[in-house]
Amino acid sequence: MILDLSHFSAAVLFGVFASVVFGITHREGSREQARYGLYCFTLFVGGVIAAGWAMWLLSKVARVQ
């Protein structure tokens, strides 16, 4: 079986797994862990979307020049 994910879905899955581990290992108390995990996940996905738009802008600039 071969899993063929898009770049975005792979990045989201990466964010989910990494955020779970970061939340558990970097905070104490269930509530704090959940909040920190969600915070990390938001940064992961937000970073992916921001980087995507930055690359789209760069490709536009490169095409104009």
Next chain:
Amino acid sequence: MANSTSKTAAPITVISVLAPAVGWLLPGAGHMVQKRWGRGLLLLAAISGMYVLGLLMQGRIYQPNSGDILDILGFVGDVGAGGLYVVTRAAGWGQETVARATADYGTKFIIVAGLLNLISVADAYHIAIGKKK
């Protein structure tokens, strides 16, 4: 002058050795032997899930003796997964040539799963010595 805030070394106990060791062999087991069942199961699901998805994406498993510095760093990341890495090498999985973008993502998933397991091992040790609850 004596420093009143100087830190003393944590005493070596059975659990402070056992928890990181079993945590390395099986992700989350270091927490489970200390009765942190929820955290241990979540770590097991997250780290093992990431590692298995990496393999399913045809990610590459690094060998210890390739000679290339980047491959050695990849090996260090991979070996952090402990028992998962041993089983994968024994079964001969992850030996395909990376020929697609998805396979490259898979290789990174496997390395990062190993590195996340090392963070989990450090956390299990901190719980064992009482530095964290």
